[in-house]
Amino acid sequence: MEKTTFLAALLTIIGAGCTMAETAQDTTFVVNDKQIVVNEKDGATTVGVYNNNGNELKKISETTYVDGQEVSQIYVSSPFLRSSWERSKRKKFEAHNANFYVGYRYLTSDAFSFSADQSLYTKNSNSYEIGIGALNVAIPFNRQNNIGLAIGMQVGYTRHAFDSGHALFMEDDVATVKPVEAEERIRKSYMSYWSMRIPVMLEYQQYLGRRDAFIGAGFSFEFRDKEHARYKTKHDTFNSARDLSIHTAGVNFEAYMGCGDFMFRFTTGLTPLFKGGQGPKAHTSSIGIGFCL
Numbered sequence: 001m002e003k004t005t006f007l008a009a010l011l012t013i014i015g016a017g018c019t020m021a022e023t024a025q026d027t028t029f030v031v032n033d034k035q036i037v038v039n040e041k042d043g044a045t046t047v048g049v050y051n052n053n054g055n056e057l058k059k060i061s062e063t064t065y066v067d068g069q070e071v072s073q074i075y076v077s078s079p080f081l082r083s084s085w086e087r088s089k090r091k092k093f094e095a096h097n098a099n100f101y102v103g104y105r106y107l108t109s110d111a112f113s114f115s116a117d118q119s120l121y122t123k124n125s126n127s128y129e130i131g132i133g134a135l136n137v138a139i140p141f142n143r144q145n146n147i148g149l150a151i152g153m154q155v156g157y158t159r160h161a162f163d164s165g166h167a168l169f170m171e172d173d174v175a176t177v178k179p180v181e182a183e184e185r186i187r188k189s190y191m192s193y194w195s196m197r198i199p200v201m202l203e204y205q206q207y208l209g210r211r212d213a214f215i216g217a218g219f220s221f222e223f224r225d226k227e228h229a230r231y232k233t234k235h236d237t238f239n240s241a242r243d244l245s246i247h248t249a250g251v252n253f254e255a256y257m258g259c260g261d262f263m264f265r266f267t268t269g270l271t272p273l274f275k276g277g278q279g280p281k282a283h284t285s286s287i288g289i290g291f292c293l
Contacts, residue, residue, distance in 0.1 A: 093140035096214050096258065096292050097152030097199050099133040101265060103288020107160055111253070111268045111283050120280055121166040121177050126190070129286050131156025131197075150201040150216060155194070158284070162189040168229035170241040175279035180240075184233035191244065193227035199254055211260040220252045220267070245278035247271055256290065263290045 029036040034057075035050040049057045106124035107116045116122050133154045140148035162168065167180045167189045180186055201218035225248070229241040250271035256263045268285040 093138045093145040093148045093205065094212065095136040095138035095150035095152060095201075096203060096205075096212075096216060096256070096263060097133055097136050097150055097154065097201065098131075098256070098263060098265065098290025099136075099293040100131075101133075101154070101156070101288055101290035102130045103128065103265060103267075103286040105129040105158055105160065105284065105286045107273070107282045108268075108285050109281060109283070111270050111285075113283070113285075116282065117280060119177060120282060121163045123161040123163045123189075126161035126188075127159060129156055129158045129288070131195075146205045146207075148203060150199070150203045150218075152197075152199050152201075154197045154199065156197065157192065157194055159190050159192040160284075162191075162231075164189060167231040167238075167240045168244070170244065173245060173278060175241065175245050175274055177280065180231055182231075182233060182238075184235065186231050186233055189229075189231040191227065191229040191241075193224045193244075193246070195222050195224045197222045197252070201254065201256075208259070213259045214263075215255075215257040217253075217255040219270075220254050222250045222252055222269075224248055224250070245275050246273050247275055252284075258290075258292075261292045263292070264288075265290050 027038045029038075033052055037048045037050065039046050039048070051057065104124070105127040106114075107120055107122050107127075109115060109117050116124075131154050133152050135153040137151040138148060139151070142148075162177060164186045165179055166177050167186070168175055168177050168191050170176075180189070197220045199218060199220040201216040203214055203216035205212050205214045224246060227242075227244045227246055228239060229244065230237060230239055232238070250269055250273070252267050252269050252271075254265070254267045256265045258264060265288050266286070269283040271283075273282045273284050274280060
């Protein structure tokens with residue numbers, strides 16, 4: 001009787017030990033030459049994937065599941081992580097058309113040129129443009145959100161200066177720059193107008209640390225209004241011309257590059273400023289800086 005009781009107890013202990021060993025054992029599946037190992041411990045289920053050599057494949061997403069427990073997730077960034085991984089964590093593609101810009105503005109004989117016809121008598125050192133951006137729309141082209149279209153709307157003021165002895169006049173609906181006869185010395189002479197631009201830019205972005213480095217190029221559609229020409233003496237201001245024969249609408253080529261909120265900008269007019277036969281041959285160009293606020 002004692003032997004029977006001892007054998008029953010021994011079998012019970014062995015059975016319990018086998019049950020514990022079986023519970024601690026991982027469950028393995030084989031799918032496409034890869035081993036998928038499922039383990040459950042302390043209420044958490046983990047999944048691991050191994051190749052034929054027994055090496056565990058690197059995890060790129062969460063593979064731990066819990067039931068009825070509160071889980072805290074912590075995300076850590078590092079300068080040693082690949083830029084592609086950092087970019088994948090970005091939430092959206094951002095457009096970088098300037099919200100505020102200022103630049104050196106000048107008239108040229110042709111697009112992408114830096115010289116003007118001598119008949120314009122320009123004083124480019126006193127010419128400038130200034131403007132603000134009222135709208136930015138970003139359209140990404142890929143899942144990494146690093147290339148896409150940046151579309152905006154900007155309103156600006158442009159002033160082209162002439163040398164102190166000349167001004168722009170309208171004669172028979174033709175704009176002409178000619179000498180000014182005045183009793184006093186002319187201190188300023190310029191033409192100006194307001195404009196609205198709609199830039200459509202192809203932009204590439206690269207996430208560097210906490211900031212974006214970006215570069216963009218494309219075209220802008222420009223609409224001009226309230227143009228006039230003036231010259232000033234010490235005591236008086238004279239309107240030499242209004243309703244200048246300039247194109248109400250034009251197309252520009254634009255490019256920019258920058259990092260963070262700061263950028264360098266370049267613009268050149270593909271459409272001549274004055275209408276054909278109604279003014280001197282001139283294109284507008286500018287070099288300046290911009291800020292994305």
